[in-house]
Amino acid sequence: MATIAVTGHVNLTAASVAPVEEALRTLLAGYPAAELTGMSCLAPGADTVFGNAVLSLGGRLVAVLPSDDYRARMREGPDVVAFDRLIEAAAEVEVMPYRRAGTDAYAAADRLLLGRAELLVAVWDGGPGGRQGGTGHTVAAARARGLPVEVVWPAGAARQDPARGKRRRSSPISPARQDRT
Secondary structure, three states: OEEEEEEEOOOEOHHHHHHHHHHHHHHHOOOOHHHEEEEEOOOOOHHHHHHHHHHHOOOEEEEEEOOOOOHHHOOOOHHHHHHHHHHHHOOEEEEOOOOOOOHHHHHHHHHHHHHHOOEEEEEOOOOOOOOOOOHHHHHHHHHHHOOOEEEEOOOOOOEEEOOOOEEEOOOOOOOOOOOEO
């Protein structure tokens, strides 16, 4: 059984979704469907794209929710629709013992993901890790545990800069470099 967890940016641009999903499908297609388990917090962006890729390949999806109010904190619209669809399709749903989402809840979810996974897939532009529970922080925690990390950041991937509402293409990781680090 291959258990693969995901971390990644929530603010992917709309144009990034297709190349990211294609890169994830290519990576995950190397695992037999009957042996593929994908673990995700199902946040908007990379987590949702990963969940879709796992299910499209016939894999098993495990949702790890940081808190009881996790869904309620999402903005109504496409993100909630995608979340609900993935929760319905998940083979298993684990909810961390927190009533409200926050740093501790996200850290607990990350610890569970990293503790069960054989591989962490990071949909990550390589930017510095900031807050606990963020993509860079999760990658650093995985590496500190000795967990293999596969960085996926294909050509054309970009993030929306939430502070400015503009597209951000920061890409310290070469688009062609989707290797295990």
